[in-house]
Each structure stands twice: as C-alpha cells, then as structure tokens.
Amino acid sequence: MAVKTVADLFLHELSDTYSAEKQMTRSLPKMARAAADAQLAQAFLDHLEETRGQVERIDEIVELLNLKLKRIKCAAMEGLVEEGKDLIEEIDKGPVLDVALIGAAQKVEHYEIASYTTLITLAGKLGYDAALPLLQASLAEEKATDEKLGKLGQAAAIEDAALVGQKK
Template sequence: MAVKTVEDLFLHELSDTYSAEKQMTRSLPQMARAAADPQLAQAFLDHLEETRGQVERIDEMVEILNLKLKRIKCAAMEGLVEEGKDLIDEIDKGPVLDVALIGAAQKVEHYEIASYTTLIALATKLGYTPVLPLLQASLAEEKATDDKLGKLGQAAAIEEAVQA
C-alpha cells in the first residue's frame, strides 16, 4: 500500500492495528492455557474479551468513516506473538513461565498503546472526531491491562519464580 497522505497513513495504521488485534485473539487463549497462576490465566481471558471488543470497534470505525481496511499483516505483532510461543515452548509451566508471559504480554500492550496513541493523533488532525471515543476506549483498555499485568508481575509471581 502506497502511503502518500495522512489519510493513507491513518488507513494503514488502522489496518495494521486490526491485524494486530486479530492476531491477539488467536494468541491470548494459548497464553491463558500456558499460565500456571489462575489470576494470570484469567487476566489473559479477560483481555481476550476486550480484544474482541477492540476488533468490533475498528469495524465500527471503518463503517463510520466509510473506509475499506487494507489486507496487511502486522509484522511487529507477528514477532511478539512468536516470542510468546517460543517462551511457552522453552520454559516449563510454572512461576518462571508466568513471569516470562507477563513480560511478553506487556510488550504487546506497549505496542498496542503506541498504535492507539498514533491513531488518536492522526484522527484528531484529520477531524475524524466521531471515531475518537472508540480509539480512546481501546487505548484506555490497553493501559489498564498493562497496569494489571504489571501488578501481577510485582506480586507473588516474581517472588515464586525467584524461589523456584
């Protein structure tokens, strides 16, 4: 896709974010199954539901702005998902893997936070005000998930991993 205008860039970024969110809907159940800590597994499942809602919000934005998403694959998310799979394959299930999964998930959240922040800035400049609340809602969810993961990581998981 040739990006020549800010409108093209917004569409590219939205398409990329859509791909990233779709990839996460496939990855989060695997992360939940790999987690030993029930709270962590539940956090992944809770975020799966939020992620499905974020995909729906992007569909809603497309409709509101009368856009057609580009068929692209988010390479950054593909790499982050692959890193998570490698951790699951290489580390035995237990507290050490849980800590690794928290870190991997936070990398994803930080990427998504950057994506939504960029989309909000572009939408603001382009006057796409009807979609701003949708983008802001997704951004708020990503930040809340990052915070929740950070608290889980600071809690018992790391202590258990150090003792293991």
C-alpha cells in the same frame, strides 16, 4: 499500499492495528492455557474479551468513516506473538513461565498503546471526530491491562519464580 497522505497513513495504521488485534485473539487463549497462576490465566481471558471488543470498534470506525481496511499483516505483532510461543515451548509451566508471559504480554500492551496513541493523533488531525471515542476506549483498555499485568508481575509470581532453582 502507497502511503502518500495522512489519510493514507491513518488507514494503514488502522489496518495494521486490526491485524494486530486479530492475531491477539488467537494468541491470548494459548497464553491463558500456558499460565500456571489462575489470576494470570483469567487476566489473559479477560483481555481476550476486550480484544474482541477492540476489533469490533475498528469495524465500527471503518463503517463510520466509510473506509476499507487494507489486507496487511502486522509484522510487529507477528514477532511478539512468536516470541510468546517460544517462551511457552522453552520454559516449563510454572512461576518462571508466568513471569515470562507477563513480560511478553506487557510488550504487546506497550505496542498496542503506541498504535492507539498514533491513531488518536492522526484521527484528530484529520477531523475524524467520530472515531476518537472509540480509539480512546481501546487505548484506555490497553493501559488498564498493562497496569493489571504489572501488578501481577509485582505480586507473588516474581517472588515464586525467584525461588525456582535456589537451594532451600
């Protein structure tokens, strides 16, 4: 897709973010199954529901602005998802994997925060006012999820993981 205008860039970024969110709808259930901590598993499942809502919001933006998404695959999210899969395959289920999953999920959240921030800026410049509240709602959810993951990481999971492999 040739990006020549800010409107083209907005469409490209929206299409890329749509791909990223769709990839996460497939990845989050795997992360939930891999988590040993019940709170962490539930956080992944809760975010799955939010992610489905974010996909719906993008669909709504497309309809409101009369756009047609480009069929692209978000390479950045593909890499982040692959990194998460590698962790699940390489680390035994338990507190160390939980800490690794928290880190992997926060990387995803930071990418999504950057994506929605960019979309909000572009929508504002383009006068796509109808899209702004939808994009801001998704950004708020991503920030809240990042904060929740951070709190889980600060909690017992890291302390338990630090004890793994130590002599008692």
